[in-house]
Amino acid sequence: MKKKIAxxxxxxxxxxxxxxxxxxxxxxxxxxxxxxxxxSLLSEPRQAGIPENTSxxxxxxxxxxxxxxxIKKHAAETKQIIVKLTAQxxxxxxxxxxxxxxxxxxxxxxxxLVEKRVLQGRCRVLKMQDSNKATLYVIKExxxxxxxxxxxxxxxxxxxxxxxxxSFNQLWGMQTINAPKAWDLSTGSGNVIxxxxxxxxxxxxxxxxxxxxxxxxxxAGNGIDDDGNGYVDDYYGxxxxxxxxxxxxxxxxxxxxxxxxxxxxxxxxxVVGVNWTVHIMALKFLDxxxxxxxxxxxxxxxxxxxxKANVMSNSxxxxxxxxxxxxxxxxxxxxGLLFVVASGNSTANIDVIPFYPAAWTNENIISVASIDSNxxxxxxxxxxxxxxxxxxxxxxxxxxxxxxxxxxxxxxSMACPHVAGLCALYKAKNPxxxxxxxxxxxxxxxKKTNSLNGKILTGGIINAFSTLDDSSPTPPPDPTPNPDPTPNPxxxAITAPESYSLAMGNVTITADANDAAGITRxxxxxxxxxxGESSSAPYTCTxxxxxxxxGLQDLTAVAYNGNGxxxxxxxxxxxxxxxxxxxxxxxxxxxxxxxxxxxxxxxxGPGPMPPFPDMPSFPPFPEWPY
Ligand SMILES: [Ca+2]
Ligand SMILES: [Ca+2]
Ligand SMILES: [Ca+2]
Numbered sequence: 001m002k003k004k005i006a007x008x009x010x011x012x013x014x015x016x017x018x019x020x021x022x023x024x025x026x027x028x029x030x031x032x033x034x035x036x037x038x039x040s041l042l043s044e045p046r047q048a049g050i051p052e053n054t055s056x057x058x059x060x061x062x063x064x065x066x067x068x069x070x071i072k073k074h075a076a077e078t079k080q081i082i083v084k085l086t087a088q089x090x091x092x093x094x095x096x097x098x099x100x101x102x103x104x105x106x107x108x109x110x111x112x113l114v115e116k117r118v119l120q121g122r123c124r125v126l127k128m129q130d131s132n133k134a135t136l137y138v139i140k141e142x143x144x145x146x147x148x149x150x151x152x153x154x155x156x157x158x159x160x161x162x163x164x165x166x167s168f169n170q171l172w173g174m175q176t177i178n179a180p181k182a183w184d185l186s187t188g189s190g191n192v193i194x195x196x197x198x199x200x201x202x203x204x205x206x207x208x209x210x211x212x213x214x215x216x217x218x219x220a221g222n223g224i225d226d227d228g229n230g231y232v233d234d235y236y237g238x239x240x241x242x243x244x245x246x247x248x249x250x251x252x253x254x255x256x257x258x259x260x261x262x263x264x265x266x267x268x269x270x271v272v273g274v275n276w277t278v279h280i281m282a283l284k285f286l287d288x289x290x291x292x293x294x295x296x297x298x299x300x301x302x303x304x305x306x307x308k309a310n311v312m313s314n315s316x317x318x319x320x321x322x323x324x325x326x327x328x329x330x331x332x333x334x335x336g337l338l339f340v341v342a343s344g345n346s347t348a349n350i351d352v353i354p355f356y357p358a359a360w361t362n363e364n365i366i367s368v369a370s371i372d373s374n375x376x377x378x379x380x381x382x383x384x385x386x387x388x389x390x391x392x393x394x395x396x397x398x399x400x401x402x403x404x405x406x407x408x409x410x411x412x413s414m415a416c417p418h419v420a421g422l423c424a425l426y427k428a429k430n431p432x433x434x435x436x437x438x439x440x441x442x443x444x445x446x447k448k449t450n451s452l453n454g455k456i457l458t459g460g461i462i463n464a465f466s467t468l469d470d471s472s473p474t475p476p477p478d479p480t481p482n483p484d485p486t487p488n489p490x491x492x493a494i495t496a497p498e499s500y501s502l503a504m505g506n507v508t509i510t511a512d513a514n515d516a517a518g519i520t521r522x523x524x525x526x527x528x529x530x531x532g533e534s535s536s537a538p539y540t541c542t543x544x545x546x547x548x549x550x551g552l553q554d555l556t557a558v559a560y561n562g563n564g565x566x567x568x569x570x571x572x573x574x575x576x577x578x579x580x581x582x583x584x585x586x587x588x589x590x591x592x593x594x595x596x597x598x599x600x601x602x603x604x605g606p607g608p609m610p611p612f613p614d615m616p617s618f619p620p621f622p623e624w625p626y
Pocket of ligand 1: 218224225229230231
C-alpha cells in the first residue's frame with residue numbers, strides 16, 4: 001500500500017498554481033481573480049441544529065475585519081461552495097424536521113446562497129448570489145451554524161497538458177509501451193467501459209464514433225429523459241456544466257485523451273488507441289478553457305458509477321484539497337471502479353507539493369507520470385516515490401482532435417489515458433478481474449528504468465504486452481520497491497479534524513504514522529508553532545484553538561523514525577473562530593418548559609437584521625498570469 005505524504009499550505013498551493021497548467025489551448029483564467037469582501041450576517045442566532053452556547057454571532061461584527069484580513073490572502077475564490085451536512089442535520093432534513101429545514105433555509109437566505117445541486121454523500125452545492133462576497137467568509141458563516149460537517153470552496157480543476165514540442169516522432173508511444181505485441185493477445189472489447197472525465201468528446205469523430213458508449217436505457221434525440229436519470233438524451237454521456245445530455249467537446253483535450261485510449265483500430269483511418277475496441281463514456285465537466293469545478297467533477301464520477309463504467313480516465317487536477325471530491329473517489333472504489341489520474345505538469349514531487357486527485361491515498365487511484373521518447377521523465381512531469389505509481393508516454397502524442405482532425409499534445413494528461421487504456425485492455429482479456437487485480441497487474445508488470453528508479457513508486461513504464469501475457473506471473477511485491485541508497489522516511493497523515501471544518505475551543509488532532517524502522521515521535525504544528533507531541537499510537541494532541549489567530553490555520557504533523565529521518569504531513573486547513581478579546585457570551589439556558597404543542601408554522605423570527613456598514617474593502621487581486 002502506498003503512502004503519500006504532503007507538505008503544503010494553501011499559501012504554497014496558490015503560489016504553485018502560478019507554475020501549473022500551461023497549455024496550448026487554455027485561455028485566460030479570469031475565474032481566479034478575487035474580489036472585495038463585504039460582511040453579511042446570519043440574523044437568527046439560535047435555530048434548530050445549532051447547539052446552545054456556540055452561537056457567536058453577536059461578536060462577529062467587531063472581528064470581521066480581523067477575519068477578512070486573514071483570509072484575503074487566500075485568493076482561490078469561487079462563487080460556489082460544497083457543504084456536507086452533519087449526520088444529525090441530514091437525518092432531520094430527511095424527515096422534514098421543520099426547525100432544521102428552517103435553520104438551513106435561513107442560513108442560505110441570510111448568506112444570499114441558493115442550493116444548486118444535491119450530491120451523493122450528504123453533500124450539496126450552494127451558489128453564491130452576491131459576487132461581492134468572499135467565498136471563504138461565507139464558508140466561515142456556514143460553519144458557525146453547526147449544520148455542516150465541512151464547507152469547502154467548489155474549487156476549479158484544470159487540464160494537465162503543456163505546449164507541444166513538434167520535434168518528436170509522433171508515433172513512438174504505442175511502441176514504447178509494447179502495445180503492438182500486446183495486440184496479438186487482445187485488441188479490446190466493447191464490454192469494457194472507460195469514462196473519460198474531461199472537456200467532452202467529439203463523438204462524431206470517424207476514429208471514435210464506433211467506440212463510443214451508448215446509454216442502453218436512453219433513446220437518442222427524442223427529447224425525452226427515457227431512463228429518468230435527470231438528463232435528456234444522455235446517449236454518449238453528459239455535460240455536467242449545463243446538466244445536459246450532450247457531452248460534445250468544445251476544447252479538444254477530451255477528444256485527444258479518448259483517441260489515446262480508444263481510437264478505432266484497423267479502420268484505415270487516422271490513429272489507433274491502446275484499445276482498438278472499447279466503449280468510451282463521455283463525461284464533460286471541463287469547459288472550453290480547460291477549467292471545471294469540483295462539484296461538476298463529482299457529478300461525473302457519480303454518473304460513471306451509476307452507469308457501470310469500469311475505469312475512469314482523469315487528465316486534470318489542482319493543488320487544493322477537496323474532501324467532497326475525494327469522497328466521490330472513495331464511492332467509485334466501493335463500486336469497483338479504477339480512478340486513473342494525471343500526476344500534473346509542474347516538475348514537482350507531489351509527495352511534498354500535492355496535486356489532487358493524484359496525491360490522495362485512495363487505493364483505487366493510479367497516478368501517472370509522463371515520459372518522453374527517450375524513456376526519461378518528461379521535463380514537465382510531476383513525480384513522487386509514494387504518490388505517483390507508473391509512467392507512460394506523454395510528450396508529443398498524436399491523437400484525435402475535434403471535427404475529424406488529428407493533432408499533437410503533451411502532458412501527464414496524455415500519459416494518463418495510456419494507462420487507463422491498458423487497464424481496459426487487461427479487463428477485456430480477463431473479464432472477471434476486479435479493480436484491485438487490474439491495478440496490481442499493471443503496476444506489477446512495468447518495465448523498470450534507471451531514470452525512474454526512486455522517482456515513482458514502481459520505478460517503471462507500463463508494459464502492455466507483459467501485462468496481457470499470462471505466461472509471465474505477476475512478480476510478488478518488491479520488498480524494496482524504492483532501492484534508494486537512503487531508507488524511506490516515515491509516512492504520516494493527519495486523520496482528524498477534517499479539512500474545511502470549524503475549530504473552536506479544544507480540538508483533538510490525530511495522526512496516522514508508520515515506518516519500517518519504527519516511529520519514535522510525532523510532533524504537531526499549527527502554522528509554524530509546535531503545539532505538542534506524542535510518542536505512541538494513536539498519535540494525538542489537544543490544541544486549544546483559542547490561542548490561535550482567527551481565520552484559516554494549517555495543521556501539520558511531523559513524524560520521526562528510528563533512523564532520525566522525518567516527514568511532514570499534508571496540511572489540514574481549519575477555520576479558527578475564537579475571539580479571546582471578545583469572548584462569546586453564553587446563550588440563555590434552554591427553556592425549562594418547552595411548549596408541548598409547538599406551532600407547526602413557527603414565526604420565522606425577527607426579519608433580517610439591518611445592514612451593517614460596509615466591511616473594509618481590499619484592492620482586487622491581480623489576474624492570474626496566464
Ligand atoms: Ca436520461
Ligand atoms: Ca431520450
Ligand atoms: Ca483508426
